[in-house]
Amino acid sequence: MDPVIVVGAGPVGLALSLALARHGVPSVVLDGGDGGIEQRAARTCVLHPVTAERVPLLGGARWAAWRTGRRGQAVRRTELGAPASPVHVQQYALERSLRAALEREPLARIVTGARLEDLEQDGHGVLARTRGPGGARWRGSYLVGCDGARSTVRKLLGIRFPGRTSVERHAVAALRLELPWDGEALLHHDLPGVPGEVVARPLPNGVWRLDWLLAPRGDLVTPEELLDRIRGTLSAWCGEVPPYELLDTGVHIAHQRLARHWRSGRAFLAGDAAHLLGALGTRSVDEGLQDAANLAWKLALCWHRRAPQELLETYEAERRGSVGARLRALDQALPVVRGGGGLRTLLPGGSRGRLELLTDGHLGRGALGGPPAYGRSPLAPAGDAVPSAVAVGTDAGTPVPDVPVTALDGSRGRLWERIGRDLLVLLVAPGTRVWDSRHWLSAGLMPELASVVERLPVPAELLVAEEYPGATAHTVVVVRPDGHLAAALPGARTGELRACVDAVRGALLAAADPAGDAAGAADRA
The missing domain is CATH 3.40.30.10 (Glutaredoxin)
Structure with missing residues (x-):
């Protein structure tokens, strides 16, 4: 069969290609750029431990604890053991390690300068056309758009991408310095002399990422204003401004969007092409890597003709349902965390305060940050098929513990x-x-x-x-x-x-719909 075409060479596209190779499925990654990786120290991502276990990582920092504070006073310190501690890594380091792993995979190929221009589908595969120096025609068994928020794949498929723009804005700085909390992350609200909230999260090699909450829509942050924030924050924490090296700055804007559909025939969406989130500490890159993990094994079983095409329908059901639930939790939590609090009773654990909810997002807990669960998955064995199934310490559809x-x-x-x-x-x-x-x-x-x-x-x-x-x-x-x-x-x-x-x-899904479509009937196991 033809390889799987992956459009986009960011973390999600690279991780998907690597996962397919591990399942024995060839893939071609169409990279619209020149193959270079922009080394931005302030562009980072936080991964769940189980997600970090699935991808090759060169570097990354695990936090020993999470601190919360208000108005100059410590509120709580949460110890984080190794199994529960998230992994904080610069995105360029993640992409670099993924590319290095792909170079060792004979089933994976990255083509640079290949910008998608058009695609066509039939019952047996997808034809993609690219322009630029790497312009060519590519025939694939399936195609996955991992090409970001402005996804060309999504536009060519005519899939709507509704949602909200600029839900949160943060000024961001990466600094090399020593802080009093070695290896511990910190969220401080109403720090004296610093408006709003500030989050400090350690990275390897003595680097820290600091985030300051801004008004969702407002003026640009000037370099002078950002330096004032840095000095004011460090002075409030340390009594004076300690020596530091400013490595990188930026403004992070969190949107909330969810594609109407994640599949159209043999074409799929994943990562930022399918969803945008990131407010209240939620993890957009981690969600994209979860997309890749969910889709890869299903594509592989269908590619090897060990499963019916109906299995692929469960990708959207599981992943879009999980991300949709996360976005609904965000909609309910934002009024509580950012003021108002009128919807507090609608939240799971409704008595929790704003600092607790923010901690959930950053640490990967609860409705805002917990790992995805597919309890209502179409792939859950029905009681009549497995009548003697027993309950254990983890629910069906949830991630298993690392025993x-x-x-x-x-x-x-x-x-x-x-x-x-x-x-x-x-x-x-x-x-x-x-x-x-x-x-x-x-x-x-x-x-x-x-x-x-x-x-x-x-x-x-x-x-x-x-x-x-x-x-x-x-x-x-x-x-x-x-x-x-x-x-x-x-x-x-x-x-x-x-x-x-x-x-x-997915064999039981196929049995429940014996007619199916022509392509599905041809590929059923």
């Missing part, structure tokens, strides 16, 4: 290290970590379960764990390739395990 695991070859590691390639089948078997794998491979449930996993219609890896939150011994936990829990079963029940996998790969 220690052992592979069948005896190698040991963490569950998150295995996410991103095949379906994972995890047997909870207390005591197995004490023994060499050859002693338990032929004991108990293992022979039957290994045989079932080997015959599944999609690639799957069988792992063993001493424990999983809320799971009893002999529980079988099924984990999707994007790290979300599909279901938990009481033991190696062959029929129910196969039914669970059929639900995850």
Whole structure:
């Protein structure tokens, strides 16, 4: 089959291409630029730990704690252990590491100077035309627009992009200096002499990013005004202005937009082409990387003809639903955080104050910042297909915890290290970590379960764990390739395990609609 065409060589497009390569799917990344990466120290992104685990990172800082303050007084300090601490990285460092990883992948190709001009679709693929020095015609099995807020793909597909402009504005500066909170991030509201709120977040090599909230629509921030903010803030924190090196400045503007559709035939939208957010500490790059993780394994199963085309419909259902819920939470939280407070009772945990809500966004918690959950996913196994499914410590459709695991070859590691390639089948078997794998491979449930996993219609890896939150011994936990829990079963029940996998790969969706479309019928497994 033809490769997948990825339009746009930002973090989302590069991550999608890398994920496809890991699934054995070739891709071509059309980069409208010259391949250079603009090194802006003040342009950074914050990633959930599970997101950071899936992408190659050269650098990045984990925060030891999160502090909140008001009017010169400390309000709260939240300790952050390694599993829960977000990763703060400069975007150029993320892009550089992704490009380096792609250069080692024979299935991935980046074409510079290739600006998309037009695209056409038929029942078997997509034809893209580019202009510029790299002008050419590109034939692909699918096409994904990761080309940013002004997406050419979205415009060519005629998809609307409604929403609000300039919801928040922040003046931003990257400084190299020493602050009293080594490795700890800080949010301070009403700091004496500094209007509004200021956030300080550490980066590697002694660099800090500082953000000051501005009026959503107002005058430009002059260099003199920004220097006054820097000096006033540092003086309020340190008693005097300490020595610092100003590396970069800018103004970050957060919009709220959501594309009406994320799929049109064999073309898809991801990242900023599909959604814009970023107010109250929400993470636009992380959401885009979640798009890539969700779409990559579904495209791969369809590309390899191991799943019906109906599986691709669930990308929009899951990801657009998740981002839409985030934007609704933002709409409810903004009046509380920015004044007024009339909608406080509508928020989950409605008694929470503005500093707590801001902390949720920055730390990746609650409705504003928590990891995506697909509890109402079309891929959730129905009760009649898997009647004996059991409840564990994580709900179906939510990310799985990073528990220690052992592979069948005896190698040991963490569950998150295995996410991103095949379906994972995890047997909870207390005591197995004490023994060499050859002693338990032929004991108990293992022979039957290994045989079932080997015959599944999609690639799957069988792992063993001493424990999983809320799971009893002999529980079988099924984990999707994007790290979300599909279901938990009481033991190696062959029929129910196969039914669970059929639900995850969309086979039950196809069975519910036997007519389908012509392209879907041709590609069904």
